Each structure stands twice: as C-alpha cells, then as structure tokens.
Amino acid sequence: MSEKIQKKTIEYYKQGSLYTYVSACNKYMKQAKQVAIEESLTPIFPIGVVIVKNGEIVARGANGNGYHEKNLNSKFHKKGCKRRYISQKLLEQGKTKLKSGEGFELCPGCNYDCHAEVKAIDKLKDKSILKGSTLYMYGHWWSCAECWKKMNTVGIKEVYVVATFKEKKNLIKWRKEFNKIDSI
Numbered sequence: 634m635s636e637k638i639q640k641k642t643i644e645y646y647k648q649g650s651l652y653t654y655v656s657a658c659n660k661y662m663k664q665a666k667q668v669a670i671e672e673s674l675t676p677i678f679p680i681g682v683v684i685v686k687n688g689e690i691v692a693r694g695a696n697g698n699g700y701h702e703k704n705l706n707s708k709f710h711k712k713g714c715k716r717r718y719i720s721q722k723l724l725e726q727g728k729t730k731l732k733s734g735e736g737f738e739l740c741p742g743c744n745y746d747c748h749a750e751v752k753a754i755d756k757l758k759d760k761s762i763l764k765g766s767t768l769y770m771y772g773h774w775w776s777c778a779e780c781w782k783k784m785n786t787v788g789i790k791e792v793y794v795v796a797t798f799k800e801k802k803n804l805i806k807w808r809k810e811f812n813k814i815d816s817i
C-alpha cells in the first residue's frame with residue numbers, strides 16, 4: 634500500500650517551517666512511538682522522535698525530565714509547572730496569558746532542553762552524521778522555535794509528523810490517537 638505523503642507548510646513559530654505529514658503506520662513513525670513509550674519522562678504526554686539517515690535510525694529521544702511530575706504539589710507551580718502558574722497569574726491580572734509554545738524558558742520542565750528533538754540530538758557526541766537527516770516525531774505535530782534552531786544547526790533537513798494529532802484538542806482525544814496505531 635502506498636503511503637500518503639503530504640508536504641505542508643505550517644506557520645508555527647517559524648514562518649515557512651516545512652513539516653511532512655506521514656501516516657502513523659510509517660515504519661519510522663512506529664519506532665518513534667516506541668521511543669515515546671519507553672523513554673518519555675512525561676507519562677501524561679509522551680512524545681518520541683527518531684532521526685533517520687540513509688534509512689538507518691541514528692538517534693532517538695523522548696520528552697520530559699521529570700520536573701513537572703516532581704513538583705505537582707509545589708508552591709508557585711500549576712500542575713507541577715511554573716510556566717502554567719505564571720500564565721494563570723497573568724490572566725488573573727487581566728493580562729494576556731502565555732500562548733502555546735511561548736515562555737518555555739520560564740519552567741525547567743518546559744524548557745527546550747527536555748524536548749524530544751533536542752534530547753535526541755544531544756545524545757550524539759558527533760552530530761555531523763545528522764547533516765541531511767530526517768526527524769520523525771510521534772505524539773506532537775509541531776516543533777518550538779528553539780528546537781527548530783537546533784535542528785537547523787545540525788542539518789536536519791526534514792521533520793515528519795502525524796497530522797491527525799493536530800485535531801486532538803484535549804488529552805483524552807490525544808491519548809486515543811496515540812494508542813490508535815495498535816489497532817491497525
């Protein structure tokens with residue numbers, strides 16, 4: 634069966650960023666899912682990536698560093714997160730709350746160094762192999778500005794995502810989508 638590959642330009646944090654949509658059944662996407670399940674430190678929202686060069690997986694990584702999970706009951710945090718807390722305060726003060734993808738640096742659990750893309754890249758001592766590679770991400774459908782910067786620096790030329798995650802606005806729907814591949 635031929636796989637539907639659709640190139641799509643998404644204006645998300647980096648205008649003109651090019652994502653390629655692939656099916657969740659893509660063999661590398663299945664591996665990315667496996668990495669999410671096995672390695673994510675954010676069990677509520679696992680995201681996994683594999684980076685492929687010449688058909689071989691050369692790096693893998695999953696999101697999280699346990700910060701949110703450790704700080705669930707901490708002061709000045711909302712659900713373990715400093716950023717969500719700050720965002721809520723802004724809203725209470727009648728200001729605009731933080732937008733999706735904004736202010737990750739405000740919280741150690743949100744910071745880009747624990748995003749799956751960066752974790753995969755940082756695992757490699759010699760990053761020269763990443764030049765011209767492709768990144769597959771399962772569980773999410775866009776990358777933040779900092780991850781894009783890093784991916785561009787090391788020469789990752791394409792980012793593949795599963796488009797259907799985009800429509801899953803809440804965690805329950807997202808989880809169903811995450812598990813769907815098992816029934817195919």
Ligand SMILES: [Zn+2]
Pocket residue numbers: 701713714715716717740741742743744
């Ligand atoms: Zn956070």
Ligand SMILES: [Zn+2]
Pocket residue numbers: 745748750776777778779780781
């Ligand atoms: Zn990121």
